[in-house]
Ligand SMILES: [Fe+2]
């Protein structure tokens with residue numbers, strides 16, 4: 478069966494390989510999942526709840542982050558799919574030592590661009606996480622949480638793009 482999906486192509490190439498990734502890669506992958514993938518989704522769910530509350534309570538405030546809960550909900554869907562792809566397909570191939578993952582990594586880079594666009598929209602809607610003077614505790618907690626999420630997600634992507642991914646691209650490849 479032929480497929481335009483680069484993941485499937487890489488899985489096909491992977492068949493029969495028995496190589497094991499260096500320990501450093503395994504440790505970095507475990508750290509990415511534990512320190513970033515899992516907490517991001519937890520933070521997003523908490524932020525969605527807070528955003529609903531704040532939008533409802535302060536709907537008439539000029540600086541209310543209207544639309545934030547909906548934006549975060551869409552973000553949750555995109556990010557959980559992206560991370561699931563990494564955890565179920567990409568990382569296992571890395572752990573098996575597949576040396577060239579150019580196709581799947583091109584897809585991952587493009588999804589990271591979408592993530593950065595989503596983060597920029599959250600920054601805009603929250604005035605770069607700056608609550609007004611009179612903001613209540615929930616409003617401040619919401620922006621603190623969004624700011625932490627932004628910082629950690631950017632660090633997560635930086636680790637993948639600058640340290641992990643280049644180890645699985647041929648030297649001089651598109652993202653090497
Ligand atoms: Fe990731």
Ligand SMILES: [Fe+2]
Nearest residue numbers: 559563585637
């Ligand atoms: Fe990623």
